[in-house]
Amino acid sequence: MFGGIRKRVVSMWFPRLASDRVLRARPVDGPFALTLNTKNANRLYCLNAKAERQGLYRGMSYSDARAFCPELQSRPADPAADMRFLQALQRWALRYCPWVGIDGTDGLNLDITGSAHLFSGEAPMLADMRQRLMRAGVSVRLGLADSRGAAWALAHHGEGVCEPGRPLETLGALPVTALRLEPELVTGLQRLGLRTISDLETTDRAPLARRFGLTLLRRLDQALGRQNEEISPLSDPPHYGVRMTMPEPIGLVDDVMGVTARLLDRLCGKLQENGAGARILCLTLSRVDQEARTVELRLARPLRDAQRILPLFARGVADVDAGYGIDRIRLEAVEVLPLPPEQVSHVASVCKDQLDDLMTRIGTRIGLENIQRFQPVDSHVPERAFSVVPAAFSEPRGGWTSFRPRPIRMFPPEPIMGQGNRPPERFRWRRMSFTTARATGPERIAAEWWLEDDNWRSGVRDYWKVNTRQGHRLWLFHTPQSPGWFVQGEFA
Incomplete structure (x- = not known):
């Protein structure tokens, strides 16, 4: 009893939560199942009603299911997406009561004590729940009782309503x-x-x-209601936004930066408490004429250090037209990522911080995605041995693993005149004449058969490092299958 009112709990069980989520977006007419790889076998994870009527069941081997039901359609399961869908249903269920908790991976518990009269009684409330969920394409089974355990039992074993007491x-x-x-x-x-x-x-x-x-x-x-069982709703995610209203309008850059510093201290305190760091920050400056100016800061790394972040706002704030004055400032972390504590030396930390701040300053002008780095790729084919990725969204990997040196400059193969399987003694390249002084090689490289590349259709290549008397150090290769010589790189 609570204040003279008997406690009442509704248990929502979604027996086909995963398949309903997928079929809501892409309906399928016929037996359908989601599959998940468990214990080195692909098994049925969730089925629709038509698949269950064919005799299929959860945990059944997918190969056996196809043998029983050749027309079965399937897709891979995504338990993480299912949990996000269940959390969305949890937020939707708040329309019935303020106390909603998630039960396992496919259910909800609602403490409707004192709320049923808002829907003209318990029966109309359950009917409204069922109708809205069915209209949304979500199958549900409901149980209502004095305790969470009793409501769960009714929802999973026949549905029903337990009379109070x-x-x-x-x-x-x-x-x-x-x-x-x-x-x-x-x-x-x-x-x-x-x-x-x-x-x-x-x-x-x-x-x-x-x-x-x-x-x-x-x-x-x-x-049976002799022992209480609490319903634990999920807490709302933290909101990383702070603001300040000034008693008098301000317009000087130093004043705006001073207010921003105070807001950053509060915001970084929230980030510190939740073990997170801001990747994108948005500073909104509201003027007295009801106009607003926004300064967006995209950081090269997640940060929660107010002293490092504040100077990065200086350029954007200086470009803002304050008009007749700014009377309200709001700072929000638009994108937040986990930032666990790290054990680093003070020397390495300072160097890395300076590089990150430099990328942030350059990124505010040309965009963070335009600051790129080369990353090694596990491939012996020269063109595939590296990838170009944004530096701000990647971490440097180890060095390249190669038994032979590679040129600093590489370009598409350029043909030269030559005969035989050894580098020519004299050749012309880019309108210049060269004489071979020393040739080191060959290094034979074969194409990766599992990848399609028209540049390697000629077969294997024999690479040579050629030092010329003119001072150029070139990387040449010969194609034995269709004889020809090419220049592909130049050493420093």
């Missing part, structure tokens, strides 16, 4: 699996002939506790 009359005929017990415990009870909740209730508690432990009795008491 009389749980045993409604739950007595349900199997012991309705008490949320482990399968081994259920098997042990069934071997003793204890198959229903009534059988447990009429059995002496002491022998049950000695043989099966206190978990069995706790679940029984929770279902």
Whole structure:
């Protein structure tokens, strides 16, 4: 009882949550299932009603399912997306009561104590829940009782409403699996002939506790309302936004930067508490004429150090037209990423911080995505041995692993005149004449057969490092299958 009002709990069970989520976006007419690789086997994870009517079930091998039902359509499961969908349903359920918690991976618990009268009673409320979910394409089973355990039992075993104060009359005929017990415990009870909740209730508690432990009795008491079980709703995600309203309008850059410094201290304190760092910050300056100016700061690395972030705002703030004055400033971390504490030396930390701040300053002018770095790729083909990625969104990897040196400058192969399988003694390249002084090689490189590349259709290449008497150090290769010589790089 709560203030003279008996506690009432609704349990929502979504038996096909994962498949309903996928089919809402891309409907399928026929048997459908999601598959998940578990224990080195591809098994059915969630099925629609038509697949279940074909005799398929969760945990069934996908190959066996296709043998039973050749017309089965499938897609890979995404448990993370399913949890996000369940969290969205949790937020939607707040329309019925302010206290909604997630139950496992496919259910919700709603404490509707004192809320049912807003929907003209419990029955109309349940009907409204069912109707709205069915219209959204989500199958649901509902249970309503005085306790969370009883509501769960009703939702998972036939649905229904338990009359206030009389749980045993409604739950007595349900199997012991309705008490949320482990399968081994259920098997042990069934071997003793204890198959229903009534059988447990009429059995002496002491022998049950000695043989099966206190978990069995706790679940029984929770279902019958003798032991309270709280509903724990998910807390709202932290909001990383702070603001300040000035008593008098300001317009000087130093004044705006001073207010920004105070807001940054508060914002970075929130980030520190939650182990996060800001990647994108948005500073909104509201003027007295109801106009607003925005300064966006995209950081090369997630940060929560106010002293490092503040100078990076200086250029953007200086370009803002304050008009007749600014009376309100708001600072928000638009993109936040986890930033766990690190154990680093003071020397390495300073060098890395200076590089990150430099990339941030340059990125505010040309864009962070335009500051790029070369990353090594595990490939012996020269053109594929590296990739170009944005420096701000990647970490430097180890050096290139190569048994032979590679030129600093590489370009598409350029043909030259030459015969035989050794570098020519004299050749012309880019309108210049060269004489070979020393040639080192060959290094034979074959194409990667699993990748398609028209430049390597000629087969293997024999690479040579050629030092010329003119001072150029070139990288040449010869193609034995279709004889020809090419220049592809130049050493420093």
